[in-house]
Amino acid sequence: MSRQARRSGADIVWEGLSRHGVDRVFGYPGGAILPTYDALDRHPGIHHVLCRHEQGATHMADGYARASGRPGVVLATSGPGATNLVTGLGTAMMDSSPVVCITGQVPTTAMGGDAFQECDTTGVAAPVTKHAYLVREVDDLPLVLDEALTLAVSGRPGPVLVDIPKDVQNACTEAPWPDTPVRLPGSPQAELDPDTLKAALDLIESARRPVILAGHGILLSGASDELLAFAERRSIPVALTLLGKGCLPEAHPLCLGMMGMHGTAPANRAIQEADLLLAFGMRFDDRVTGNLATYAPSARKLHIDIDAAEIGKNVAVDVGIVGDLRPVLSSLLEHLAPLNDAAADAAGEWRDEIASWTRDADERDVLRRPQIDDSLLAAEVIDALFRHTGGDVINVTDVGQHQMWEAQYYPHSRPGTLVTSGGMGTMGFALPAALGVKMARPDEEVWAIAGDGGFQMTQAELATAVQEGIELKVTVINNGYLGMVRQWQEFFYDRRYLATPVLSPDFCRLAEAYGIPALRVSRREDLGPAIDRLRAHRGGPILAEFVVEQHDAVYPMVPAGADLDAMIRRPHPDPRPNPEPVRV
Amino acid sequence: MPEIPEPRSTSQPLVISALAEDRPDLLPQTVALLRRRSFQVRSLSIGPTDTPHVARVTVTLDGPQREAKRLVRELGRLLYVLSADDLSDVPRVGRQLALVKVTADAAMRPQVAQVCEVFRARIVDVAADTVIVEATGNVDKIDGLLAVLRPFGIVEMVRSEPVALARSGRHLAYSSPPSTWLEDRLRTDSKQAH
Numbered sequence: 139m140s141r142q143a144r145r146s147g148a149d150i151v152w153e154g155l156s157r158h159g160v161d162r163v164f165g166y167p168g169g170a171i172l173p174t175y176d177a178l179d180r181h182p183g184i185h186h187v188l189c190r191h192e193q194g195a196t197h198m199a200d201g202y203a204r205a206s207g208r209p210g211v212v213l214a215t216s217g218p219g220a221t222n223l224v225t226g227l228g229t230a231m232m233d234s235s236p237v238v239c240i241t242g243q244v245p246t247t248a249m250g251g252d253a254f255q256e257c258d259t260t261g262v263a264a265p266v267t268k269h270a271y272l273v274r275e276v277d278d279l280p281l282v283l284d285e286a287l288t289l290a291v292s293g294r295p296g297p298v299l300v301d302i303p304k305d306v307q308n309a310c311t312e313a314p315w316p317d318t319p320v321r322l323p324g325s326p327q328a329e330l331d332p333d334t335l336k337a338a339l340d341l342i343e344s345a346r347r348p349v350i351l352a353g354h355g356i357l358l359s360g361a362s363d364e365l366l367a368f369a370e371r372r373s374i375p376v377a378l379t380l381l382g383k384g385c386l387p388e389a390h391p392l393c394l395g396m397m398g399m400h401g402t403a404p405a406n407r408a409i410q411e412a413d414l415l416l417a418f419g420m421r422f423d424d425r426v427t428g429n430l431a432t433y434a435p436s437a438r439k440l441h442i443d444i445d446a447a448e449i450g451k452n453v454a455v456d457v458g459i460v461g462d463l464r465p466v467l468s469s470l471l472e473h474l475a476p477l478n479d480a481a482a483d484a485a486g487e488w489r490d491e492i493a494s495w496t497r498d499a500d501e502r503d504v505l506r507r508p509q510i511d512d513s514l515l516a517a518e519v520i521d522a523l524f525r526h527t528g529g530d531v532i533n534v535t536d537v538g539q540h541q542m543w544e545a546q547y548y549p550h551s552r553p554g555t556l557v558t559s560g561g562m563g564t565m566g567f568a569l570p571a572a573l574g575v576k577m578a579r580p581d582e583e584v585w586a587i588a589g590d591g592g593f594q595m596t597q598a599e600l601a602t603a604v605q606e607g608i609e610l611k612v613t614v615i616n617n618g619y620l621g622m623v624r625q626w627q628e629f630f631y632d633r634r635y636l637a638t639p640v641l642s643p644d645f646c647r648l649a650e651a652y653g654i655p656a657l658r659v660s661r662r663e664d665l666g667p668a669i670d671r672l673r674a675h676r677g678g679p680i681l682a683e684f685v686v687e688q689h690d691a692v693y694p695m696v697p698a699g700a701d702l703d704a705m706i707r708r709p710h711p712d713p714r715p716n717p718e719p720v721r722v
Numbered sequence: 723m724p725e726i727p728e729p730r731s732t733s734q735p736l737v738i739s740a741l742a743e744d745r746p747d748l749l750p751q752t753v754a755l756l757r758r759r760s761f762q763v764r765s766l767s768i769g770p771t772d773t774p775h776v777a778r779v780t781v782t783l784d785g786p787q788r789e790a791k792r793l794v795r796e797l798g799r800l801l802y803v804l805s806a807d808d809l810s811d812v813p814r815v816g817r818q819l820a821l822v823k824v825t826a827d828a829a830m831r832p833q834v835a836q837v838c839e840v841f842r843a844r845i846v847d848v849a850a851d852t853v854i855v856e857a858t859g860n861v862d863k864i865d866g867l868l869a870v871l872r873p874f875g876i877v878e879m880v881r882s883e884p885v886a887l888a889r890s891g892r893h894l895a896y897s898s899p900p901s902t903w904l905e906d907r908l909r910t911d912s913k914q915a916h
């Protein structure tokens with residue numbers, strides 16, 4: 139290890155970030171992190187984005203991390219600054235996103251005594267991070283930072299927090315940087331052993347009704363090509379998780395679309411009738427399995443995931459492989475036989491059966507029915523967005539009905555074109571995350587799609603968008619309700635709509651107050667021109683509010699805990715369930 | 723003496739053992755994991771091993787066998803853990819330490835000593851009207867000892883968390899090269915030794 143000049147803990151923070159290629163951080167200053175902020179102008183290679191709330195900063199860093207594959211870094215102060223990070227950390231943890239938070243802490247001499255803005259930050263953060271470090275000695279700081287930034291992106295990515303007391307930021311040291319890339323504790327991943335490989339191949343080659351369940355892991359591993367080759371070699375239909383969308387072009391004949399609670403009927407039925415599930419980089423979340431006791435009752439299961447703790451966690455598997463999907467799928471592909479004639483016939487029958495379910499689902503599609511009246515359906519807005527953007531932009535969605543309609547009506551054709559909060563389902567995610575995505579991928583057209591409820595949770599980040607001049611297309615799907623919760627009340631609580639009608643500001647005037655051009659759309663014929671106008675806008679954010687029908691529900695729906703094929707289907711003909719208007 | 727396997731009755735807990743880097747916050751990190759993954763923990767014990775900066779973690783749990791397997795997998799998620807194993811159904815030696823302060827004046831002391839002999843326990847402190855008994859053994863043995871000491875009057879007592887090792891033929895190991903942190907610690911150690 140080479141000797142280093144004496145420098146402060148604060149300088150080490152910026153040095154460490156630079157060493158890992160970080161050129162942008164998202165943050166909010168305060169007393170306990172001020173020494174680090176004060177050193178920022180000695181490190182001009184790093185740009186600081188001032189957010190309007192620490193939660194916004196975490197989602198921005200999360201969007202940035204998901205879109206770039208590099209750490210998304212957040213800076214925050216102690217106490218309330220740190221506790222405001224929790225939702226964003228939990229969101230990143232559930233969706234395997236490498237967010238790295240650096241928090242100031244009260245001086246070590248004051249810790250443990252309820253000092254002003256003291257909080258047990260590592261204690262609070264531990265459950266929602268891969269690891270939370272508290273650095274008590276400045277000499278430890280270089281190694282901890284190197285390790286934290288490495289840990290966030292290694293194996294299954296995830297958030298990491300480093301808490302640095304103020305006196306440690308101020309203290310000086312000559313402690314060197316490790317001169318080789320940091321090695322984390324624990325054994326390196328074992329090679330795929332021949333017996334397991336053989337067992338996996340036997341399962342696949344003997345299956346007659348297989349389904350691939352493709353999840354986020356495919357995208358994180360960059361295994362889209364291998365997935366496609368794999369599916370095509372054996373003509374295996376592919377169902378996607380919400381976060382798996384984009385890993386396979388949805389127009390591909392083998393693609394069944396999304397599975398789960400609001401998945402397509404063909405995907406859910408295929409899973410229930412399959413004799414083999416090939417789970418690639420997904421974790422059998424309850425939103426995709428429904429009732430575990432009746433899940434895929436006649437299917438054997440092959441599960442491949444980089445996180446050993448996922449194998450067998452929710453669903454017992456016949457063969458489990460721990461590993462990075464891309465090399466694992468490549469090894470399988472090397473040995474996987476193409477279909478022989480008999481197997482090709484079976485595959486054809488299986489596909490025909492699924493195709494009949496697809497035709498049935500298409501007939502029930504609300505967009506293929508004559509519309510009852512002039513009111514705009516949220517699904518139409520998404521459909522128009524798809525047609526007017528050629529299906530090729532990056533959508534960042536919030537949480538609720540609009541999120542599910544996006545997933546149903548915007549087929550994604552390439553990796554990285556859908557960013558959403560899946561595991562945590564965090565409302566308020568879309569706007570800040572989309573800003574982060576756009577900063578990571580300035581050449582892409584990025585759309586934030588939020589509901590009227592979720593948008594109001596983090597709308598303050600509009601100011602960040604203006605201050606940073608981010609060319610983001612912001613849309614609010616306004617149905618006047620916390621729509622997804624209203625839907626549950628409609629289906630399961632006798633239509634008692636308590637606390638779900640939601641008052642909103644005039645979103646256009648709100649945007650204009652920030653100097654953001656805005657338009658409101660409530661008529662079918664205005665959809666296309668409005669989308670075109672948003673697309674053409676340059677130089678900063680632009681907002682469109684889509685005023686949509688208030689009582690539509692997302693179909694199909696598997697009630698929580700029900701069997702995966704016990705789907706509530708859209709009634710036909712379509713009785714508008716609740717014609718009376720909302721008053722708040 | 724012949725090696726007697728210790729079969730697991732339903733009341734006996736699951737036993738999981740792990741090796742981990744002995745960093746300052748290994749204990750709170752382990753507790754946080756056990757908590758957030760909803761394990762029914764009976765005990766947790768962490769102590770150093772003969773390998774510098776490597777600690778041994780022993781957890782006992784209630785629940786069906788799959789909980790032990792689940793914990794082994796979940797422990798792998800902790801940054802510091804190097805390897806983990808489920809010892810619930812393997813022949814093992816499990817021990818707990820108890821210190822028991824018993825009421826015993828000079829007249830009663832010989833009787834306490836006699837009980838100790840039966841349980842291979844020792845009197846390690848003698849005062850005018852109490853003695854402290856030290857015993858190690860598996861959890862059942864300690865329970866048995868307490869039952870016979872109770873009539874004398876137990877003033878206060880303490881039991882350590884149980885620890886366990888698999889009997890010969892099976893041991894925890896890890897194959898990886900040392901982490902950068904461990905290397906750094908070893909380097910600092912050797913500097914201090916000079």
Ligand SMILES: Cc1ncc(C[n+]2csc(CCOP(=O)(O)OP(=O)(O)O)c2C)c(N)n1
Nearest residue numbers: 538539540563565589590591592620621622
């Ligand atoms: C932070 C947070 N609080 C509460 C919820 C529960 N929740 C899920 S969807 C939803 C309604 C969302 O309403 P809106 O943003 O208007 O979207 P819509 O469903 O109407 O499209 C709520 C309250 C959540 N997911 N996240």
Ligand SMILES: [Mg+2]
Nearest residue numbers: 589590619621
């Ligand atoms: Mg709404």
